[in-house]
Amino acid sequence: MNVAIQRGPSKRRVHVFIVSDGTGGTAERVISAVLVQFKRIKPIFKRFPYIKTKEQIDNILARAEKREGIVIYSVVSQELRNWIDSEKTERNVLTVDLLGPLMERMAKLWNMIPAFHPGLFRGPAEESIRLAESIDFTLKHDDGDGIETLGRADIIIIGVSRTSKTPTSLYLSCNNNLKVANVPIIPNVEPPKKIFTLKRRKVGLTIAPERLAFIRRKRLKYAGSTDYINLAAIRKELEYSHEIFRQINGLQVIDVTNSSIEEIAGNILKGGRGK
Secondary structure (H helix, E strand, O other): OOOOOOOOOOOEEEEEEEEEOOOOHHHHHHHHHHHOOOOOEEEEEEEEOOOOOHHHHHHHHHHHHHHOOEEEEEOOOHHHHHHHHHHHHHHOOEEEEOOHHHHHHHHHHHOOOOOOOOOOOOOHHHHHHHHHHHHHHHHHOOOOOOHHHHHHOOEEEEEOOOOOHHHHHHHHHHHHOOOEEEEEOOOOOOOOOHHHHOOOEEEEEEOOHHHHHHHHHHHOOOOOOOOOOOHHHHHHHHHHHHHHHHOOOOOEEEEOOOOOHHHHHHHHHHOOOEO
């Protein structure tokens, strides 16, 4: 016996372009809360954060027109909101202003002029997302990994093995919401060119040879007579790292001998030279 299967109505795909001069996270959560009430709508979100120019807006409106999408914008700038309002008709694009009407209502109610500064609000959820992104970046850029995206780092830490690069990177990331990359300096190996050319905050970590030898011996399961724990070899390794340091413009050098991770991170944040 054949049984007819009744299928429910298919969902309508709607392209939702979220425009913000901040992160756009708040706008996306608001529109998501609204769209969930429309069961037959399947939204396809595309977020455009930190929008600053009319040219950027024109490009987004053109894409929305092509996709027959809707533009949801959370923009503080009066100039940019006016631009979107004037351009939407020419391009036949549906737009929704999340902030403008509410700000105007509040301004009239309290007889005050808004600050018009984007990005002032950071809710707990948004801060948590940004922290998770920073930690994820730091983990993916540990010990020389992720060189192709090194330029996205807030801080790049450089140094030989066992100078506390990894724990310092994670401390800065977890406690200060920073994207930190660390790159090892290896004897007789030319470091990545990007550490010389990128215009990012860079920090070189150094340490007393005797202290480094002590730390490495403690970390090794078998204290063999390798160059890794040989004091003379360690001196040469540190000399090589100092040669690299001298070639990097604006490098902050910190001596981490007998310093805790908290102290190293504090010196990096202060911009000091450390101990």
